[in-house]
Amino acid sequence: MYCKKGIYGRTDKKFCNSYCRSSYHNTMVTADVNYVRRINYHLQKNRKILAAAFSACKQAKQVSSKELFIQGFSFAYYTHQQEKENRETYLYCYDYGYRIVDNNKVTIVQEE
Numbered sequence: 001m002y003c004k005k006g007i008y009g010r011t012d013k014k015f016c017n018s019y020c021r022s023s024y025h026n027t028m029v030t031a032d033v034n035y036v037r038r039i040n041y042h043l044q045k046n047r048k049i050l051a052a053a054f055s056a057c058k059q060a061k062q063v064s065s066k067e068l069f070i071q072g073f074s075f076a077y078y079t080h081q082q083e084k085e086n087r088e089t090y091l092y093c094y095d096y097g098y099r100i101v102d103n104n105k106v107t108i109v110q111e112e
């Protein structure tokens with residue numbers, strides 16, 4: 001299953017030797033770790049962008065979604081969602097939440 005060479009011996013044998021076996025498992029673990037790392041990267045980047053935008057516009061509490069996008073914000077990644085008392089749903093990146101007001105505007109909140 002690692003080197004793709006032919007195997008001799010028991011029919012249930014999957015690896016030709018322990019080197020191939022551990023190499024295969026290391027590859028699998030690395031792929032797993034990389035997958036999680038890539039998503040964490042987006043989430044943390046999103047949080048950083050939201051935090052900066054939140055403190056930069058505490059008055060208006062609305063920012064241009066285009067501006068977030070330009071900074072590298074990925075709208076597909078968030079940690080959880082929460083519905084407020086007014087039934088508005090916010091998507092969170094850790095402690096910062098956002099809600100798309102319309103195509104161009106986003107409201108940002110910070111969890112207390």
Ligand SMILES: [Zn+2]
Pocket residue numbers: 001002003004005015016017020
């Ligand atoms: Zn092998």
